Amino acid sequence: LVSDDEQLYRSVRNETQFFKTVDGAVRFSNTCFNDPAGKVSVDRANLRNSAEETKFSPSDGIIKLLARDIRDIGPIPNPDGGDGYLIDVHPRPIPADNPDGLPENLSHAQIEASPDFTNPSRFKKLKEALALLADGNGWFIAPS
Amino acid sequence: MRLTQSVAGTMPVFNRTIFGTGSVSMSATELKVDRKNIATLVLSPTVSSIAKLAQLEANWDNCGSARPEPAAIQRARTLVEGFYRFAGAAGAVTSQWSPPHISASEDGEVVMEWWHNAHKLTVYVSGTTAQYLKVWGPNITTQMEDGLLEGNQFQGLWLWLNA
Numbered sequence: 001l002v003s004d005d006e007q008l009y010r011s012v013r014n015e016t017q018f019f020k021t022v023d024g025a026v027r028f029s030n031t032c033f034n035d036p037a038g039k040v041s042v043d044r045a046n047l048r049n050s051a052e053e054t055k056f057s058p059s060d061g062i063i064k065l066l067a068r069d070i071r072d073i074g075p076i077p078n079p080d081g082g083d084g085y086l087i088d089v090h091p092r093p094i095p096a097d098n099p100d101g102l103p104e105n106l107s108h109a110q111i112e113a114s115p116d117f118t119n120p121s122r123f124k125k126l127k128e129a130l131a132l133l134a135d136g137n138g139w140f141i142a143p144s
Numbered sequence: 145m146r147l148t149q150s151v152a153g154t155m156p157v158f159n160r161t162i163f164g165t166g167s168v169s170m171s172a173t174e175l176k177v178d179r180k181n182i183a184t185l186v187l188s189p190t191v192s193s194i195a196k197l198a199q200l201e202a203n204w205d206n207c208g209s210a211r212p213e214p215a216a217i218q219r220a221r222t223l224v225e226g227f228y229r230f231a232g233a234a235g236a237v238t239s240q241w242s243p244p245h246i247s248a249s250e251d252g253e254v255v256m257e258w259w260h261n262a263h264k265l266t267v268y269v270s271g272t273t274a275q276y277l278k279v280w281g282p283n284i285t286t287q288m289e290d291g292l293l294e295g296n297q298f299q300g301l302w303l304w305l306n307a
Contacts (some may be wrong), residue, residue: 013205016193017247022259029257030266031247034207041207056206076284120251124277125284128266132282 002089002109004068007045009054010134012061014143019061028063028134030127038123040111040130042089047107051141054107061143063134070111073129076122078115085113087126183228186241193246194220194254210252215271220254223269227256230299234306258305265305267293276301 002008012018012032019028033040042065043054051062067089074087089109096104111130117123197212204211224244231241244256244267254269264279274293278301281287293301 011206017205020245020257020259027245027257027259029245029247029255031205031249031255034205034209034250036208036210036250073282073284121275121277121290122284124249124266124268125288125290128264128277128279128288129282129284132264132279 002044002067002091004066004071006067006089008042008065008067008070008089008109009045009048009051009140010040010042010063010065011054011056012063012143013057014059014061026135026138028131030124030131032063032134033127033130035123038113038117038120038126040127041092042109042111043105043107044091044109045107059144061139062141064137064140065130065133069133070130073126074113076113076125080118082115085115085117085122087111087113183225187224187228187243190224190243190246191221194224197246197248197254200248204248205250207250209248209250212248212254213252213271216252216254216269219271219274220256220269223267223274224256227267227298227302230296231302233296234299234302260305263305263307265301267298278304 010032012028017029018032019026021027035041045051045064048054051064054062070089071087075084076087077084089111092108092110094102094105094108098104111126113122113126117126194217197217198214200212202211203209227244228241242258242260244258247255247257249255249268251270256267256269258265262280266277266279268275268277275290276293276297277288277290279288
């Protein structure tokens with residue numbers, strides 16, 4: 001389980017599509033949280049030796065989010081009934097010999113909705129909420 | 145069509161720093177403004193950013209996103225010109241035009257984002273539709289609103305963004 005007080009890292013490419021400075025403050029695009037499956041990947045900080053390990057490229061920046069803040073985004077009402085969509089952070093470690101050939105990453109976790117979103121607009125709103133959280137925290141490591 | 149406006153009546157969507165280019169002439173009392181050329185100049189960086197999306201390949205964001213759709217890119221270039229006009233029409237009560245941040249979604253849509261104080265406006269453009277998303281806080285249920293973007297609806301969204 002990912003505890004409420006765990007810090008989570010996400011890598012952000014040092015490209016114009018991902019962030020903008022507005023009135024002196026960094027604003028993160030919702031693009032920072034793109035994911036075709038609607039499950040945003042993060043790394044659990046306490047399972048990384050350094051935030052640098054989360055970067056895809058040395059020039060990337062790192063943003064840091066708190067698991068509790070992410071859980072507090074939900075629940076999102078489901079017009080189709082039920083208790084709504086819960087937003088949670090689930091450990092999804094990537095073993096060394098995974099069939100997708102991804103690098104081993106035992107700190108890997110995913111921000112997921114339960115049940116899965118069936119309407120893409122809900123994932124778009126989740127990305128906006130995550131971007132707002134990131135705006136509030138600013139860079140943990142600025143891109144270079 | 146050439147329009148003549150008094151200095152006091154200059155539309156606030158114009159960036160005054162571009163006055164002095166070939167598209168504008170200024171005398172002591174009046175400005176002669178070619179509206180179409182002004183729009184082209186003001187929108188040039190945005191149109192360029194949209195066009196550059198065509199250079200992105202699949203997985204351009206390291207997250208597995210699709211390549212931005214060519215039809216969405218073309219549509220976004222057209223739409224942003226309309227947005228500029230609608231913002232101008234709302235200009236009497238809002239601040240001047242500000243260019244959107246340009247990016248793309250995991251599904252290949254063009255994404256335009258504007259921030260103003262606590263308000264954020266996102267427009268998603270696909271090859272066939274445009275959708276807006278208003279955000280004024282992190283609560284997805286009570287502080288976000290989305291819908292199809294049609295007709296002159298952008299004018300109201302611009303007023304909201306700048307309120």
